[in-house]
Amino acid sequence: MKRNLLVIGLATVLSACGFQLRGTGDTQFAIKEINLTARNSYGETFKQLRDLLQSSQVKVSTAAPYTLDLANEQESQRTASYTTxxxxxxxxxxxxxxYQIKSRDGLLLLQDQVEVQKVYVQDGNNLIGSDEEAAQLRGEIRRDLVQQMAMRLQLINPERLAELETTARAKAKAEADVREAAAKARAEQPQQSPIQLPISQ
Structure with missing residues (x-):
C-alpha cells in the first residue's frame, strides 16, 4: 500500500513539473507554423518529424515565416568491443x-546538431539475427533523432525567433557595410601609372 502511494505521489509530482514519458501525451510547441525542408524530403526522418509537428497542431507550410532545414543526416558505425x-x-x-533555422528570405538564424548512439552485438554465428537487430536499432535511432528535434523546437518560441532574426540582420548589415567600405577605399585609391620603358633605337 505504501509503495503504491509512493508511486502515485511521484507520478503526480512529475506531472506537475511538466514531465512526460516519451511517446505519451501531446507534444506542445510555442511555434504554431513552420516550413520544413530537408536534403532528403522523402526520407523517414523528414516524414516522421513532419507528422509529429502536424499531429501537435503545428502547421507545416511553405508560407511560414521561418524554415527548419534538416541540412545533413549521417550514420556511422564502429566496433566498440570484442568478446573472448x-x-x-x-x-x-x-x-x-x-539542422538550421532560417528566415523567410533564407537568412541563417540558428544551426546545431542532434546525435544518437546505440550499441548492439554483432554475432558471427547468427548474422541474420544481428542484421535484424541492427535494422531495428536504426529505426529506434531515427525515432530518437526526431524526439530530440522536437525537444529542441519546444525550447523556441516566436519571440526568440524574432530576436535571432534581428541579431542576424544586424550582423549581416555590419558585414555588408565593411565590404562596401573596403570596396570604396579600393576605388578611391589612386592607380599607379604603368612604367614606360625607354625604347631603344
Missing part, C-alpha cells in the same frame, strides 16, 4: 542530424 572468442563484437551505431 572474437566471433562476436559490440557495434556502435551513431546518427547525427545537422
Amino acid at each position: 572468442n572474437t566471433r562476436s563484437a559490440e557495434t556502435q551505431l551513431t546518427s547525427t542530424l545537422d
